[in-house]
Amino acid sequence: MRYLILFSVLILAACNTTVKKESMNMTNLRPTENSIKIAIDSLVKKHGASMVLPIQKGVRHTASLWTANDGSESEFINFCTSAYIGDAKSKFLLFEKLSTYFESLGGHFNKITLDLRQNVDLNNGELLEIDKIFSGYAAGAHLQDDLYLNKIAFVVALNFPYYNLEEKEREGKAWNRAQWAEARMGDQFISRVPAEVTQGVAKAEADADIYIAEYNIRMGSLRTEEGTQLFPDNMSLLTHWNLRDEIKADYADKDKGLVKQKMIYNIMQHIINQDIPAKVINNPAYIWKPYSNQVLENNATITCSPEPNSRYRQILNNFHAQQAVDPFVPEMNTLIKRKFSGEMEIPVEEVEALFDGYLKSPQLTKVGQIISKRLGRNLETFDIWYDGFKARSEYPQEQLNGLTTQKYPDPKAFEKDMPEMLGKLGWSKERAAYLAEKIQVDPARGSGHAWGAGMKGEKSHLRTRIASSGMDYKGYNIAVHEFGHNVEQTISLYDADYFMLNGVPNTAFTEALAFVFQSRDLNLLGLTGQSKDQKDLNILDASWTLMEIMGVGLVDINTWQWLYSHPEATPEELKNAVIQISKDVWNNYFAAVFGVRDQPILAIYSHMISNPLYLAAYSYGQIIEFQIEDYLKGKRFSDEIDRIYKQGRLIPQDWMKHAVGNKISADPIIKQLDEVLVK
Ligand SMILES: [Zn+2]
Numbered sequence: 001m002r003y004l005i006l007f008s009v010l011i012l013a014a015c016n017t018t019v020k021k022e023s024m025n026m027t028n029l030r031p032t033e034n035s036i037k038i039a040i041d042s043l044v045k046k047h048g049a050s051m052v053l054p055i056q057k058g059v060r061h062t063a064s065l066w067t068a069n070d071g072s073e074s075e076f077i078n079f080c081t082s083a084y085i086g087d088a089k090s091k092f093l094l095f096e097k098l099s100t101y102f103e104s105l106g107g108h109f110n111k112i113t114l115d116l117r118q119n120v121d122l123n124n125g126e127l128l129e130i131d132k133i134f135s136g137y138a139a140g141a142h143l144q145d146d147l148y149l150n151k152i153a154f155v156v157a158l159n160f161p162y163y164n165l166e167e168k169e170r171e172g173k174a175w176n177r178a179q180w181a182e183a184r185m186g187d188q189f190i191s192r193v194p195a196e197v198t199q200g201v202a203k204a205e206a207d208a209d210i211y212i213a214e215y216n217i218r219m220g221s222l223r224t225e226e227g228t229q230l231f232p233d234n235m236s237l238l239t240h241w242n243l244r245d246e247i248k249a250d251y252a253d254k255d256k257g258l259v260k261q262k263m264i265y266n267i268m269q270h271i272i273n274q275d276i277p278a279k280v281i282n283n284p285a286y287i288w289k290p291y292s293n294q295v296l297e298n299n300a301t302i303t304c305s306p307e308p309n310s311r312y313r314q315i316l317n318n319f320h321a322q323q324a325v326d327p328f329v330p331e332m333n334t335l336i337k338r339k340f341s342g343e344m345e346i347p348v349e350e351v352e353a354l355f356d357g358y359l360k361s362p363q364l365t366k367v368g369q370i371i372s373k374r375l376g377r378n379l380e381t382f383d384i385w386y387d388g389f390k391a392r393s394e395y396p397q398e399q400l401n402g403l404t405t406q407k408y409p410d411p412k413a414f415e416k417d418m419p420e421m422l423g424k425l426g427w428s429k430e431r432a433a434y435l436a437e438k439i440q441v442d443p444a445r446g447s448g449h450a451w452g453a454g455m456k457g458e459k460s461h462l463r464t465r466i467a468s469s470g471m472d473y474k475g476y477n478i479a480v481h482e483f484g485h486n487v488e489q490t491i492s493l494y495d496a497d498y499f500m501l502n503g504v505p506n507t508a509f510t511e512a513l514a515f516v517f518q519s520r521d522l523n524l525l526g527l528t529g530q531s532k533d534q535k536d537l538n539i540l541d542a543s544w545t546l547m548e549i550m551g552v553g554l555v556d557i558n559t560w561q562w563l564y565s566h567p568e569a570t571p572e573e574l575k576n577a578v579i580q581i582s583k584d585v586w587n588n589y590f591a592a593v594f595g596v597r598d599q600p601i602l603a604i605y606s607h608m609i610s611n612p613l614y615l616a617a618y619s620y621g622q623i624i625e626f627q628i629e630d631y632l633k634g635k636r637f638s639d640e641i642d643r644i645y646k647q648g649r650l651i652p653q654d655w656m657k658h659a660v661g662n663k664i665s666a667d668p669i670i671k672q673l674d675e676v677l678v679k
Pocket residue numbers: 001002481485511514
């Protein structure tokens with residue numbers, strides 16, 4: 001996972017407070033067509049007919065943001081005619097000054113957010129109510145309003161107008177780096193969302209984050225129906241990441257692995273169905289028998305009420321918060337459009353078509369047969385997480401845990417080792433030190449994540465969950481993933497030629513590098529363990545994990561499509577819809593591979609609760625990772641990563657073409673899978 005509050009995200013960020021009547025009306029009071037024409041004609045007269053297109057675009061975009069509160073019709077005309085800069089040299093000077101100021105604003109607000117969230121995000125002891133209030137407070141929420149009030153937003157809109165995705169795809173082909181940076185400048189003021197609405201979104205997401213971060217299953221308190229304890233006393237697993245990772249780890253346990261896996265999937269179904277007893281969540285005081293759903297206290301069965309659909313209430317809170325944003329973004333009036341055409345810069349239809357095409361591949365059934373043969377049994381639903389193709393399953397957990405706990409007793413030990421790790425990946429001593437000194441390792445309260453810096457001079461943060469006994473292998477594996485994010489965050493902020501181009505096209509591109517790092521975790525530990533068939537196994541693994549993550553991505557997308565067509569839904573109705581959607585996706589694509597229908601497993605992902613519509617990015621991450629890995633073969637890893645990630649935030653398809661010479665496509669995976677399957 002990766003958190004980065006970009007300046008543009010910060011000011012667009014949103015929640016569930018009711019929108020005041022007068023704010024709603026603001027969207028209707030725009031300058032008249034007559035005023036727009038007067039401004040355009042006057043500017044064309046001043047700067048010449050050759051400038052007519054940029055002038056039209058700038059004035060019209062400014063008018064789309066200008067409300068009666070910003071000034072009268074004549075004030076609008078005066079503003080346009082006086083603030084427009086026709087001379088290229090002066091305009092570039094303006095661009096550079098704006099960049100510097102925005103870097104400072106975005107960078108400092110990012111730092112404030114990090115500070116205000118530190119007790120919620122970091123393992124800093126007891127959480128007080130005050131910590132939760134601060135974590136939900138967005139200090140930058142009024143920034144957007146301020147930038148309109150002092151007319152800075154209009155200066156940007158007039159001189160660096162917004163190009164939508166279609167225009168970027170069409171016209172961007174002829175742009176140089178500076179023109180791309182100017183287009184990104186224009187991306188900052190696309191719409192006007194009132195501060196109370198953005199505060200509402202921030203609060204809903206923060207509440208959902210806390211709900212998930214505290215959702216641990218106390219595995220030592222679980223019993224089979226016969227009263228057998230399968231898991232260690234002190235084992236506490238966060239939903240869904242740790243539960244899923246335990247299922248993965250249990251493949252190595254030839255004795256009790258299958259029994260453990262079955263129990264975990266049973267627990268997941270209780271979480272999805274919300275018939276999990278509320279008392280057993282994050283509470284070791286009760287004994288729980290998941291199969292019969294019995295709860296015991298002092299050896300006596302007690303009655304417990306189920307969790308009251310809180311899981312789905314969190315999704316609804318996010319939805320209502322986003323609904324409040326919708327009217328303020330006419331070009332992208334649903335979260336679905338904002339996430340895909342907006343943030344991801346890939347239309348949702350293109351995403352669904354790519355997923356559908358891949359999931360229908362008949363090759364996946366053959367991969368399923370290989371797994372079934374390797375396991376010596378029919379496939380179980382949770383085998384969507386089969387990871388026996390990975391090199392790490394060759395090593396027992398105890399050996400790996402022993403290695404990592406000894407090497408990394410605390411976060412600082414990991415931080416200290418980063419230059420060494422980068423050196424193993426090919427970076428020179430100087431370059432490794434340059435990158436590593438810009439990354440700080442912190443102890444996470446919830447699951448690990450990477451939080452980038454917002455300006456040069458600041459560090460990115462690698463957050464890792466670490467026990468007092470040291471970093472176990474699971475934690476290490478995730479930490480290496482986050483480390484990949486931090487390296488991307490550092491290169492694309494510090495080494496991109498324009499600050500406005502800092503970052504990556506979308507989160508999938510940072511996930512790609514995180515996975516590229518994660519797949520080298522054993523090498524970084526000094527282990528090899530890759531047999532000569534490992535290359536083939538990697539392709540089988542990539543194809544299988546891509547199937548799983550595309551499935552959960554589709555459930556997330558379909559859930560939000562359902563929400564927008566059922567805006568009045570209750571938590572109970574949403575729950576039933578999500579369960580049906582997850583079964584439908586399962587039946588459409590997975591049932592043929594697994595030989596079992598109507599499974600709800602794809603609804604377990606926590607991202608659906610705390611990071612709405614983020615999951616599709618993982619599939620793109622894996623596809624892009626595969627394309628990059630394919631391209632890296634025989635080349636110097638560190639040089640290519642530096643070159644590719646210095647590109648910064650182009651649009652996805654252009655970035656990919658410059659990186660590896662082709663557009664984003666799952667075809668290379670299918671092609672390589674075919675080669676493996678004929679063997
Ligand atoms: Zn990640």
